[in-house]
Amino acid sequence: MPATESAVQAPATSGARRNEKVGNVVSTKMQKTIVVEVEMRKAHAKYKRIVRSTKKFYAHDEQSSARMGDVVRIRETRPLSKLKRWSLEEIVRRSSLGQIEDATQQTANKAANAAALAASNAAATAAAEKKANKAAI
Numbered sequence: 001m002p003a004t005e006s007a008v009q010a011p012a013t014s015g016a017r018r019n020e021k022v023g024n025v026v027s028t029k030m031q032k033t034i035v036v037e038v039e040m041r042k043a044h045a046k047y048k049r050i051v052r053s054t055k056k057f058y059a060h061d062e063q064s065s066a067r068m069g070d071v072v073r074i075r076e077t078r079p080l081s082k083l084k085r086w087s088l089e090e091i092v093r094r095s096s097l098g099q100i101e102d103a104t105q106q107t108a109n110k111a112a113n114a115a116a117l118a119a120s121n122a123a124a125t126a127a128a129e130k131k132a133n134k135a136a137i
Contacts (some may be wrong), residue, residue: 014112021057022092025066034061035085036074059086069095 023038036057044051058081059074066072071093074086 019087020073021086022071022073023057025068025070025072025095026056028061028064028066028068032061032064034059034066034072034088036072036086057086058083059088060084061088065096066091067097069097071095 021036021038025034026037026110027035038057039054041050041052043049046059047059057074059072059081060077070091072091073089075080075089076085077087077108079085080087
């Protein structure tokens, strides 16, 4: 066989085709992990009524870019931990809830910083007064 024939082969695939699911992010409280709730609709075998069922999947989110309420696509991957077998593929649609949550969190952080600053100023003032009283005696 000539070398040209062996070089021209079917293009190599990037591994087996992985299962993908689309669902809503319901939790982002863990580091680099999101919980995605996927809704499945299936016709009942006997009554033919559409039955809705949901299942939660733990997915790896490397940049922690997903927020609560986002619609995301997750892809099956090797086991990453006891419960994580999925990874975040893409964010299909951003949630307006996440933006509101971010804004309230920023306001809460500003309020906490202001309270901490006020407390430190009060402590510094009290210490200065105490020192001045000792010097006066």
